Amino acid sequence: MTDSPKLATEGLCKTYPAGGGQEEVTAVQGVDLRVGAGEFVSLVGPSGCGKSTLFGMLAGLVRPSRGRVLLDGTAPASMLGRIGYMPQRDLLMPWRTVLDNTTLGLETAGMSRRDARARARDAFARFGLAGFEDRWPRSLSGGMRQRAALLRTFLAGRDVMLLDEPFGALDALTRQVMQAWLLEVWESDRKTIVFVTHDVDEAVLLSDTVHVMSGRPGTIRMSLDVDLPRPRTLEVAASGRFRDLRDRILAPLRDEAMAQAGLS
Numbered sequence: 001m002t003d004s005p006k007l008a009t010e011g012l013c014k015t016y017p018a019g020g021g022q023e024e025v026t027a028v029q030g031v032d033l034r035v036g037a038g039e040f041v042s043l044v045g046p047s048g049c050g051k052s053t054l055f056g057m058l059a060g061l062v063r064p065s066r067g068r069v070l071l072d073g074t075a076p077a078s079m080l081g082r083i084g085y086m087p088q089r090d091l092l093m094p095w096r097t098v099l100d101n102t103t104l105g106l107e108t109a110g111m112s113r114r115d116a117r118a119r120a121r122d123a124f125a126r127f128g129l130a131g132f133e134d135r136w137p138r139s140l141s142g143g144m145r146q147r148a149a150l151l152r153t154f155l156a157g158r159d160v161m162l163l164d165e166p167f168g169a170l171d172a173l174t175r176q177v178m179q180a181w182l183l184e185v186w187e188s189d190r191k192t193i194v195f196v197t198h199d200v201d202e203a204v205l206l207s208d209t210v211h212v213m214s215g216r217p218g219t220i221r222m223s224l225d226v227d228l229p230r231p232r233t234l235e236v237a238a239s240g241r242f243r244d245l246r247d248r249i250l251a252p253l254r255d256e257a258m259a260q261a262g263l264s
């Protein structure tokens with residue numbers, strides 16, 4: 001099955017049942033996604049449109065109400081542990097050192113802590129964390145915490161990684177540094193990445209394809225191929241082609257936000 005996408009969804013839906021005084025919520029409706037091996041794909045969409053719910057289903061943590069997730073063309077009984085997942089909050093464990101946070105995925109996969117530590121140590125410099133192995137997460141800056149969480153996700157060694165707004169909480173400058181760094185890491189590793197962001201410039205800069213989601217229930221409203229040359233650097237954002245792509249993605253998002261605010 002060489003022409004199967006690496007990761008795909010067919011008619012994926014999630015309705016959270018009513019309960020605890022809450023009404024039923026349809027978060028995701030009829031999402032068909034195809035992500036080729038080694039592609040970088042982004043999802044952008046308004047807050048609450050179901051992006052994290054979609055990731056939960058891809059990672060096997062949220063049970064779809066309908067539809068299915070395919071990995072290499074087949075639907076596994078469970079997606080749990082099949083792909084790397086960096087949740088929206090970094091979820092570093094405060095009682096483990098930075099090093100021992102990054103080894104979690106390896107240890108869960110059955111590697112001894114000693115071997116996992118050796119493997120992780122080797123990667124610290126590349127993630128800009130050299131010298132911080134034995135610190136506690138609370139003593140890291142926001143950017144470093146995100147890099148530690150990314151390192152943990154990368155070390156888990158899956159071909160596909162889901163990154164849910166990994167740079168969302170960072171200041172503009174740190175964010176740019178992280179984008180440049182992620183471009184480099186992705187160029188050399190060519191993992192398959194699905195990336196959620198609210199930042200349209202970030203989506204265009206990093207991606208091969210950007211999917212724009214509608215407000216809840218989240219569906220894919222528009223998909224755009226980003227035909228900017230690779231390898232890319234931050235300078236590409238100054239090009240006319242970049243601005244054109246960004247404007248085409250912003251237009252449906254702006255329409256939706258205006259409609260929600262009762263403006264036209």
Ligand SMILES: Nc1ncnc2c1ncn2[C@@H]1O[C@H](COP(=O)(O)OP(=O)(O)OP(=O)(O)O)[C@@H](O)[C@H]1O
Pocket residue numbers: 016025026027046047048049050051052053054088216
């Ligand atoms: N466990 C849950 N139980 C019930 N409703 C939920 C649950 N998780 C999410 N929802 C609801 O599903 C909808 C989509 O939430 P989700 O977190 O997937 O959105 P999102 O696109 O990731 O938003 P954001 O951009 O703010 O992170 C929201 O209305 C949310 O309240």
Ligand SMILES: [Mg+2]
Pocket residue numbers: 051052053088164
């Ligand atoms: Mg979210």
